[in-house]
Amino acid sequence: MAAIGNRGTVKEASGFDAEADAQRLRGAMKGVGTDEAAVIEVLAHRTIAQRQRIKEAYKQAVGKDLADELSSELSGNFRSVVLGLLMLAPVYDAFELKCAMKGAGTEEACLIDILASRSNAEIKTINAFYKKKYGKDLEDAVCGDTSGMFQRVLVSLLTAGRDESDSVDEAQAVQDAKEIYEAGEARWGTDEVKFLTVLCV
Secondary structure, three states, rough: OOOOOOOOOOOOOOOOOHHHHHHHHHHHHHOOOOOOOHHHHHHOOOOHHHHHHHHHHHHHHHOHHHHHHHHOOHHHHHHHHHHHHHHHHHHHHHHHHHHHHHOOOOOOOHHHHHHHOOOOHHHHHHHHHHHHHHHOOOHHHHHHHOHHHHHHHHHHOOOOOOOOOOOOHHHHHHHHHHHHHHHHOOOOOOOOOHHHHHHHH
């Protein structure tokens, strides 16, 4: 299994030139219509860091925000994907969490996907971006949109307190498995707090 941080499939483009990419994107949006293939060729084949440099180069060369320009040129799911590509990972996560809790109903799967799979450091960064962008604590937003044990699990994950060490305490693993069994299958009803403690800490 690849180490955390080395799992991505998008590698840095060789011979990368942010200014040239910015000009190519500008050309793709000139005139009537948009050369969507050129947009894909540039943005889908660059790393997050390279895309940030393209955004800076575009603003310097054109004096406009690349995301705003693309947003006005594109539509539908294609626009959503392209705008997502231009965001830093924690900004995108914060945006997706906001969308998942917007309006009636909640996209629980989105909350689970993001909060259960990010590292403690990533969750802290997402919390900070969410507060800065939306003026509300992410925990407050989650509590306003969820309830019960599901809410408690998400709040626990938001504290970013999971053990992330690489060492495995075999005796503790056996003890945890025993406690989970006794808290669930071995009894009538379920001791949810025990599951919460083992799985979220």
